[in-house]
Amino acid sequence: MSANPSRRKAIKALGVAGAALVAAPYLAKSSAFSQLSGSQKSGTAATAAQPSGVTSSQLLILVVKDDKILGYRGLEEIPVQDASLAGMLNGRFISKGVTAA
Amino acid sequence: MTSHREAPSISQDPVADNTDLYAFVSPDAPGTVTLISNFVPLEDPAGGPNFHSFGDDVLYAINIDNDADGQVDISYQFQFTTNFTNPGTFLYNTGPISSLTDPNWNVRQTYSVTKVAYDHGYGHDQGDGRTQTLGKNIPCPPVNIGPRSTPNYAALASAAVTSLGDGVTVFAGQRGEGFYVDLGSIFDLGALRPFQALHLIKIPDSDNYPGTDLTTPPYDGNNGADGTKGFNVHSIAIQVPKTQLTSDASNPTDPMSATSVIGVWTSASRQKVRMQRSTDQYGNANPGMESGPFTQVSRLGMPLINEVVIPLGKKDLWNVSDPSNDSQFRSYYQNPELQNLLPVLYPGVFPQLAALLTKPASTRPRADLVAILLTGIPPGLIAGFQNQTGSVNADYLRLNMAIAPTTNNNNPPAGSASRFGILGGDLGGFPNGRRVFDNVTAVELRAIAGATYPLVATYTADGASGVLTDGTTNDVPYLNNFPYLALPHQGFLHYHDPNSPNA
Numbered sequence: 001m002s003a004n005p006s007r008r009k010a011i012k013a014l015g016v017a018g019a020a021l022v023a024a025p026y027l028a029k030s031s032a033f034s035q036l037s038g039s040q041k042s043g044t045a046a047t048a049a050q051p052s053g054v055t056s057s058q059l060l061i062l063v064v065k066d067d068k069i070l071g072y073r074g075l076e077e078i079p080v081q082d083a084s085l086a087g088m089l090n091g092r093f094i095s096k097g098v099t100a101a
Numbered sequence: 102m103t104s105h106r107e108a109p110s111i112s113q114d115p116v117a118d119n120t121d122l123y124a125f126v127s128p129d130a131p132g133t134v135t136l137i138s139n140f141v142p143l144e145d146p147a148g149g150p151n152f153h154s155f156g157d158d159v160l161y162a163i164n165i166d167n168d169a170d171g172q173v174d175i176s177y178q179f180q181f182t183t184n185f186t187n188p189g190t191f192l193y194n195t196g197p198i199s200s201l202t203d204p205n206w207n208v209r210q211t212y213s214v215t216k217v218a219y220d221h222g223y224g225h226d227q228g229d230g231r232t233q234t235l236g237k238n239i240p241c242p243p244v245n246i247g248p249r250s251t252p253n254y255a256a257l258a259s260a261a262v263t264s265l266g267d268g269v270t271v272f273a274g275q276r277g278e279g280f281y282v283d284l285g286s287i288f289d290l291g292a293l294r295p296f297q298a299l300h301l302i303k304i305p306d307s308d309n310y311p312g313t314d315l316t317t318p319p320y321d322g323n324n325g326a327d328g329t330k331g332f333n334v335h336s337i338a339i340q341v342p343k344t345q346l347t348s349d350a351s352n353p354t355d356p357m358s359a360t361s362v363i364g365v366w367t368s369a370s371r372q373k374v375r376m377q378r379s380t381d382q383y384g385n386a387n388p389g390m391e392s393g394p395f396t397q398v399s400r401l402g403m404p405l406i407n408e409v410v411i412p413l414g415k416k417d418l419w420n421v422s423d424p425s426n427d428s429q430f431r432s433y434y435q436n437p438e439l440q441n442l443l444p445v446l447y448p449g450v451f452p453q454l455a456a457l458l459t460k461p462a463s464t465r466p467r468a469d470l471v472a473i474l475l476t477g478i479p480p481g482l483i484a485g486f487q488n489q490t491g492s493v494n495a496d497y498l499r500l501n502m503a504i505a506p507t508t509n510n511n512n513p514p515a516g517s518a519s520r521f522g523i524l525g526g527d528l529g530g531f532p533n534g535r536r537v538f539d540n541v542t543a544v545e546l547r548a549i550a551g552a553t554y555p556l557v558a559t560y561t562a563d564g565a566s567g568v569l570t571d572g573t574t575n576d577v578p579y580l581n582n583f584p585y586l587a588l589p590h591q592g593f594l595h596y597h598d599p600n601s602p603n604a
Contacts, residue, residue, distance in 0.1 A: 061374050061392050072374045072393035 064089055103280050103404035103541065105142030108416035111399045115141050116156035117369040119401035120334055121280050122163075124365040124498045124534040126343075128506040129582050132352070133268065133342050136163045136177070137537070137584060138367035138401070139279070139334040146333050147592035150193055152244040154210055155181040155273065155335055159369050160395045163339065164497075166364035167348040171425030171495035175346065176217040176230070179273060179337050181241070183210050194243070194250050201240045201260050210241040212273050214265060214339070236265045241274040245333075247593025258588055268342040270583060276336040277587035279537045279579065280404075283571040284328025291439075291446045293546075294325045295572040296565075299447050325572030331590055331597040338584035343502050353503040357480055361503035362488050364495060365534070366402035366424055370395035397421050402497035403474050403532070404541040410437050410474075424495035427475060431494055434474055435466035440549050451563045454551045469553040473532050478523075482556050486528050500534030511538050511579040516570075524552065537579045537586055543570040 063070040067083035105120045106112040123137040138161065144153045155161070157180075165175040186207045187195065196205035217230040242261040245254045262272045286292045292300050344352050346363050353361035373393035381387045399420050401407070410433050411419045419430060444455035457465055472478055477489035477499045488499035507529030513519045520540040522530030524547060531539040547553075550566035577587040 059390065059392065061376070063374075074392065075372070075394050077373060077393045 062089070103282075104399075104401045104407055105280075107408040108399075108420050109413070110417045111420055114371075114398065115144075116154070116335075117159045117371060117399050118142055119367050119369060119399045120278075121404065122365065122367045122401045122498060122535065123279075123537055123585075124363075124500045125536045126500070126502055126504065126506050126529070126534075127340055127583070128509045128511070130340065131506055133340045134346055134363075134500065134502060135338065135340045135583060135585065136365060137336055137338040137586065138163050139276075139336050139586075140369065141333075141335045143329070144275070144278075144333040144335065145592075146245060146331070146590040146595045149246065149592060150191055152193055152208070152246070152592075153275070153333070153335060154183065154208075154244075155179075155212070155241070155337075157181050157183050157210075158375075158391050159371060161337055162368045162370070163337070164366050164368060165346055166424070166490070166495070166497065167346060167360075169359065169362075169364070169491035169493065171364070171427070171490075171493040172219075172423070174219050174348070176219075177235075177339055177341075178215045178217060179212050180215075181210050181212045181273075183208065193246065197249060198243050198246075198251050198257065199253070201242065201257065206243055209243075210273075211238045212241065213237045214239065214271055235269060236263065236271065239263050239271065239273070244275045245589040245591040247591045249593075251591065254591065255588060262583060268345070270340040272336070272338045272584040274335065275333050275589040276584065277577050277589050278329040278332045278334050279575060279586045280329055281327045281540075281573040281575040282329060282542050283325035283573050285326055287571060291442055293569065293571050295570060296447065296450070299450050301446050301448055325570075327573045327576050330576040331595045333589040334586075336584060336586055338586075340583055346502065353501075356485060356501055356503040357487060358503065359489075359491075362477065362490055362499055362501050364402075364424070364490050364497040364499055366400055366497040368397050368401075369399040370397045372396075397423075400424075402495075404535065405545050406474065406496055409439055410434060412438065424497050425493060427496045428494040430496075431471065431475065434470045435468075436462045437467065437470065437549055440467070440551070443550055447565070450565045451550060453561055453563045454566070457551070457554075457560065465558075467554065468557040470548060472557070473548060473553065478532070483523065483528070486523070486533070488533055498534050499532070501528075504528050504533055509581060511536070511581050511585060513538065515574040521547075524548070538575070540570070542573075546570070 058074050061072040064086050067081055067086045069080045069082060069086055071078040071080065103121050106118065111118045118140060119138060120142045121139040123135070125135055127133045127135045140155065140161070141153050161179040163177045164173040166172060167174045186204065186209065190207060193208050194205050195207065198206045214235040216233045216235050219230045240261055242257045243251060245251050251257060258274065261274055262270060264270050283294055286294045286297065290302060297304065344350050347353055347360050349360055351360060355361060372391035373396050374391065376390050378389035379387045397420070402424060407416055407419050411430060412433065415430065422429070440454070441458060444451045444458065471494070475494040475496060476492060478487055479489045480487040486501065486504070488501045490499055507527050508519055518525030519527045519530060520538060521544055522539050523533060524544050530536050531541050531544055535541060546569040547566050550569055551560065551562045552566040554560045555562055579585055579587055
């Protein structure tokens with residue numbers, strides 16, 4: 001995956017250490033997400049019977065740190081390492097005046 | 102306490118905090134095993150108007166390993182839903198609650214029971230398991246408020262015992278705390294009230310404690326003070342035919358057969374992400390929400406392990422770890438801190454143990470504790486008994502289901518041998534699983550003090566190790582039938598003080 005240097009620089013400049021974002025529309029653009037969707041399950045002893053039936057209308061929560069993105073929707077956890085997407089997400093937030101605390 | 106508030110993180114999350122786990126062959130239905138997992142530590146019966154309950158956002162589970170690999174083969178999972186009948190009042194109930202459908206009852210919980218079976222030999226992480234819904238919308242009873250609100254509580258509780266078919270019975274709701282322990286003394290630098298005259302630190306002049314003579318019972322002498330007296334818990338109990346728990350669906354009859362032994366642990370899990378409840382830009386309530394897969398936040402197998410064996414810096418890790426990875430904690434079982442403290446706190450009382458501890462720790466690993474707590478007792482140590490589950494170090498209760506119940510009385514006299522389980526010569530009790538009345542505090546104190554070390558080493562145990570106790574018994578009698586734990590204390594009339602009129 002190619003990383004946009006300027007966006008990566010922006011991410012680091014912001015010190016984004018775990019920005020929680022709600023940004024469902026962006027994910028549809030990521031082939032990585034579609035490839036990995038549903039592939040990651042919890043591995044702990046207490047794992048629930050993981051019901052499927054996740055729908056696109058469910059809230060999607062993204063956690064972005066550096067070039068890694070964790071998506072949570074329903075009972076799914078979808079990890080993606082995509083510097084380009086992470087940079088785009090951070091760039092959009094920067095453009096809207098969101099800066100790191 | 103066995104696992105009440107035992108770790109920094111979970112102590113902040115009571116509804117997900119496992120407090121006790123029991124697993125035993127049902128004394129009144131010996132073809133079945135009863136599994137009980139308790140939550141919500143030190144639950145005050147008067148805690149209204151929002152009385153204690155299960156967490157709707159918690160996944161509760163009782164897990165079975167029946168092929169000795171430390172991984173779950175069968176998981177009974179419980180999820181709760183709370184509904185308000187009348188959200189227009191602040192009251193839990195607007196009149197007496199006479200039945201589980203009484204319209205006066207405003208705050209109700211129901212639950213679902215799901216059985217998840219995993220492929221043998223592969224473990225939970227090799228597949229999602231086969232899911233079977235055993236029951237939905239099963240009612241919990243209300244909490245026991247008092248004589249005006251819940252005048253016939255026993256009937257309400259009984260009505261909540263539910264048969265799911267195929268020999269499975271469940272109950273989920275408030276019960277009296279069944280674990281007895283002298284919290285106030287033990288956590289005051291390891292003092293056991295019956296032996297506190299021998300403690301390194303003498304108690305201050307009793308004048309410092311108005312109205313309390315620390316030299317006479319119940320504050321001293323032969324009696325401990327049950328620190329959980331008058332408190333409730335929330336219990337999940339399930340009774341299952343043995344044939345549904347063995348790896349080959351057989352009815353276990355041979356105590357020496359590996360298929361007769363199951364490992365049992367309980368867990369609580371939360372979804373990974375939580376958004377807090379808030380108001381939106383229009384001032385409307387924005388509900389909180391959870392997302393992501395469930396991840397374990399609490400677990401419990403053998404009592405008191407994460408409480409007193411695992412050190413502070415590892416307790417949270419222990420709670421989120423799988424039993425199959427418990428070899429990472431083995432060194433704490435091999436050289437438990439409490440073992441090293443006993444001769445210091447009680448000078449001269451444990452000379453054999455003190456002498457043993459002068460040797461390098463690496464030369465005296467407590468293989469007895471590893472066996473009892475992590476791998477099971479192998480054949481050959483105790484005539485006619487074993488509950489070994491192989492070489493995998495895994496912290497869970499090990500129940501040999503082929504050992505028939507040894508008593509139908511869940512209230513043997515205080516101090517009777519039966520309360521000390523296998524140490525008392527009763528193969529039907531702890532650490533062969535755990536019954537509601539087993540004095541697990543005394544058993545583990547004695548074992549850690551060296552009473553069981555001669556099983557694996559040339560060692561003469563100190564006489565004191567065979568009589569250690571905190572001197573407590575439970576404050577209310579257990580039941581002799583499902584779900585065995587006592588009815589919960591009511592809010593209107595309950596006592597915590599051992600000197601109370603009801604003591």
